[in-house]
Amino acid sequence: MPSWKLISGLCLAFFGSLVAVAGIGYAMVGIPTEENAAALSQNNVYYWADGKQMVATGSGENRQNISFEQIPKDMQWAVISAENKTFYEDSGVDPMGIARALANMATGGDTQGGSTITQQFVKNTYLSQEQTVSRKFKEMFISIKVGTKLDKRDILQGYLNTSYYGRGAYGIQAAAQTYYGKDAEDLSASECAFLAALLKGPTYYDPAGNEGLDSSATPDANRERSEKRWRWILGEMNKDGHLSDAKYQEAISEYPEPQGRKAIKGMTGQISYLVDTAKKYVLAHSDITEAQFDQGGYQIYTTFEREKVQALAQSVKKIEKERLDPKRKLDQHVQFGAASVKPNDGAIVALYGGAGYEKGHFNNNADTSGVPVGSTWKPFVLAAAMQYGTYKSDGVGVSPMSKYNGNDHLKVQKPDGSYYLKEDNSLFYQENESDHPWGYITLHKAMEQSVNTPFVQLGVDVGMEKVRDIAQQAGILKQSFSETNPSFALGTSTPSAIRMADAYATFAASGKQVDPYSVKQVKRGGQPLPGFDKPAVKEAIPANVANNVTKVLENVIENGTAQNAKALGRTAAGKTGTTDENKSAWFVGYTQQLSTAVAMFRENPKSHALLSMNGTAGKDSIHGGDIPTEVWTEYMKVALKGESDPGFPEPSPIGRVIDQVGAPSPTPSVTATPSETVTEEPSPSPSTSEPEPTPSASASESCAFGWCNDNGGPGDPGGDDGDVSPAPSVSETSGTGGNGNGGNGNGGFFGGTDTE
Structure with missing residues (x-):
């Protein structure tokens, strides 16, 4: 039987090793100097002349970053009440949650859970989404450092701007537009609770359903899950003192039905050409490179009037x-x-x-x-x-x-009195479309009759x-x-x-x-x-x-x-x-x-x-x-x-x-x-109407030089309303x-x- 001294020594050595590993890990893992490509990738958002959004496009993800001031207080507290009540007090990590997550990974169990808002922000911003032990350790150490160096407001802003809300929407602004057709700053408390519920997993909480991703994510099942979590989040906000009794009763009175799924917005119809024209203009009038522009993050306010664009296309x-x-x-x-x-x-x-x-x-x-x-x-x-x-x-x-x-x-006739010649030095004759004798x-x-x-x-x-x-x-x-x-x-x-x-x-x-x-x-x-x-x-x-x-x-x-x-x-x-x-x-x-x-x-x-x-x-x-x-x-x-x-x-x-x-x-x-x-x-x-060609006239015209004519010599009649034939080039x-x-x-x- 080993003595108590040996057992005590082994325990101390084990915990000492853990402390040493943690110290070395903390020292070696720094905050990355650059955000990952997904976090940097944003949409370029185009607006109609009246300021309403036309389309969000230009990167691989539908993402639009907004400032902390543009994020509704109700959205901030909805997420904190639902996911991380101690957000403003904690160090940025949840040791017990990490332990549970590591244990689940080791046993092949559920890999979800175990992350504070700070950790999720770090994962979204600096790391990949892979579920590995090494990534989890990096997330922990970076989160500790981020928690001590970044303002909590910046962390919360970053988290809400990088999280996925389903339907291709990354970030609270894109989510607000996708589900409610409005800017994030105009969301109600009830709508904020709905969007916060999506962060649990939009595949299962979007009432439109996602049976293509999981057969259990039917519209009915998702609607039930969404309403249940929406009610719970509003209740937690009220219990935590972030939603008054009166506002809680108002918010809980009716489920904030989101708009249905729409065809993927983007380069379709005339929007294709509006975006093309506006992009060319931006690049021509700034020092923004095409690569920078395509990386996204720009808001482009155009001169295009929606009703007139539609009227022109319809015409x-x-x-x-x-x-x-x-x-x-x-x-x-x-x-x-x-x-x-x-x-x-x-x-x-x-x-x-x-x-x-x-x-x-x-x-x-x-x-x-x-x-x-x-x-x-x-x-x-x-x-x-x-x-x-x-x-x-x-x-x-x-x-x-x-x-x-x-x-x-x-x-x-030239100003010197001579006449223009064809390539073979014969006289060139300008034609009208018809041989009508207009005289002088x-x-x-x-101009009225478009005579050549x-x-x-x-x-x-x-x-x-x-x-x-x-x-x-x-x-x-x-x-x-x-x-x-x-x-x-x-x-x-x-x-x-x-x-x-x-x-x-x-x-x-x-x-x-x-x-x-x-x-x-x-x-x-x-x-x-x-x-x-x-x-x-x-x-x-x-x-x-x-x-x-x-x-x-x-x-x-x-x-x-x-x-x-x-x-x-x-x-x-x-x-x-x-x-x-x-x-x-x-x-x-x-x-x-x-x-x-x-x-x-x-x-x-x-x-x-x-x-x-x-x-x-x-x-x-x-x-x-x-x-x-x-x-x-x-x-x-x-x-x-x-x-x-x-x-x-x-x-x-x-x-x-x-x-x-x-x-x-x-x-x-x-x-x-x-x-x-x-x-x-x-x-x-x-x-x-414009003069119709005579039966004997082709619809081609002539110019003063042989290379201007596509069919026959420069003397061929033509010119539908007084125009001359352009050069083949x-x-x-x-x-x-x-x-x-x-x-x-x-x-x-x-x-x-x-x-x-």
């Missing part, structure tokens, strides 16, 4: 359903892109980027380059003529009542560089410009719908330009970040020039190619556009309150090259005044509902009547206003087209930034 879907048949081959692969911008402000209130990420369409059609804008470019030519005049006007602006030859198949017509009338030949010659007379400058001043990015040859006047450039809406907003705002923006404010940790001030208003175009352009574009709706827009029932201005071989069709229009651009095109889903829309919707060709204008009108009816109709400022007479060489004389010597009645055409003109190749599902030339920040 596209409505017109698609009415006009397109998915079973008809020529109606397949048709796409739309659209954007709506506030004049005098620059805020992007709505956009339509495509069918949605969930349908495999990952390219944002509202914010991409690659779709030529056609005759919607003509207002920039007219504005340049009004502001700068032509080479023969000595700097005096040109009146829109000036006459140019509108006939088909005309030579284009005013620029006002040429006057604007090509006008662009040459003004100088294409000046046309480019006006377009850039209005808001078009230089990276989206095509070459400044005669074709430039008829819309071979490829700005995004956002930029076109913004540029026309400059006309709507009497020449004041504001860069388009989609983000009003970005916060992290509750603190606003720099770089997101509202863009400055610039005097881009003389007010009277812009107002005269608007007057001419009002007539396009009243009497010209955009008469479908008259259904809006209020004063508006705009321009239609259609391009080479009918590969794209546009309408850009505005009131003083809103400027909206709508693009329509077809593309090869494999190569992403643009396809002809001849035959689409059962029509010989699609014009900008057709489906795009219908979409625009449907949207603007909803977007402007309840708004006043202020009209536009009446312009003063501008410029001098400077007719093209060869126009009949005498030329009027007085200045005419754009609002004068146009009676100079000897032949009748179409009055209800613009409309035929996917690299610059970028309008495919995942195409490689998606344009970048508000379109056109992928190339120089």
Whole structure:
């Protein structure tokens, strides 16, 4: 028999060894300097213009950290009463609980339990979730140190921000949004008790059930467990003095039914493209790297108005359903892109980027380059003529009542008197869509009926560089410009719908330009970040020039190619556009309150090259005044509902009547206003829609150079509403087209930034 001395010595040695091991462990295990990836991972939360949450996305977990002050007192005490009553007094560990947990691990029993709030915070923040003895020892030693070095408020805040509440929600803010559709700071005491009950194990306490995870987690069983624990937690809060008798009776009176499960929120529908646009804006206006941004934790307050976004999407879907048949081959692969911008402000209130990420369409059609804008470019030519005049006007602006030859198949004359030639040195002839004999017509009338030949010659007379400058001043990015040859006047450039809406907003705002923006404010940790001030208003175009352009574009709706827009029932201005071989069709229009651009095109889903829309919707060709204008009108009816109709400022007479060489004389010597009645055409003109192609004409157009033409030589007739055929490098190749599902030339920040 061993003596008592031996037994005593062995016991002392054992306990001494435990103390030594504990001392060594305490000394060797320090508080990690970095949080684990899961704790760092947060959602980026996007908000609508009215401040309501749009979507939380951007990381692997639905997590949003909030400050201690934003966590309701009831939530704090609910967790303390239910899980760790001595939280504010203890050292951060529960020795007996740890012993039970270690014993359970050793015997293969239940691994749950045995942790204080501090220990759970340490596990969530610094350690993995694995159930091992070594992890439990680390948790104990780190918790002791954390308990002595961190403020209890910080520990509780960290715990509530990192705990899992079920349905993919990490943290109290994400949980409040997931279960009650509100911010955490707005939770009631009853709702706080419900969320605290979930921390016991959301698989078994979510009343929606989780039978997919455990067959015993049925809705009925979970509801019973949830109500029982909810009542118990409220009772403990009352017993502990954290909930008065009156508030307890109020809270216990009715179970706080959470909202049902919803489809996974995220990148679906138009939300996909709103997030895409806002993210690009954030990265372009800050020093935040994409890696930092994707790690999450940012709150992005956007300019997008939910009702307008929905209205735009519904308008596209409505017109698609009415006009397109998915079973008809020529109606397949048709796409739309659209954007709506506030004049005098620059805020992007709505956009339509495509069918949605969930349908495999990952390219944002509202914010991409690659779709030529056609005759919607003509207002920039007219504005340049009004502001700068032509080479023969000595700097005096040109009146829109000036006459140019509108006939088909005309030579284009250079300022030196020579003519543009084709590649084979034969004469180049500019074509209209039809051979209608317009004769010499005013620029006002040429815009109304979207006649090609006057604007090509006008662009040459003004100088294409000046046309480019006006377009850039209005808001078009230089990276989206095509070459400044005669074709430039008829819309071979490829700005995004956002930029076109913004540029026309400059006309709507009497020449004041504001860069388009989609983000009003970005916060992290509750603190606003720099770089997101509202863009400055610039005097881009003389007010009277812009107002005269608007007057001419009002007539396009009243009497010209955009008469479908008259259904809006209020004063508006705009321009239609259609391009080479009918590969794209546009309408850009505005009131003083809103400027909206709508693009329509077809593309090869494999190569992403643009396809002809001849035959689409059962029509010989699609014009900008057709489906795009219908979409625009449907949207603007909803977007402007309840708004006043202020009209536009009446312009003063501008410029001098400077007719093209060869126009009949005498030329009027007085200045005419754009609002004068146009009676100079000897032949009748179409009055209800964009001119239909003649049976013998294809829907392609020509430009001054052989490489501009896709089919045949530059002399091929075409041009659906006065637009010229872009070069193959613009409309035929996917690299610059970028309008495919995942195409490689998606344009970048508000379109056109992928190339120089």
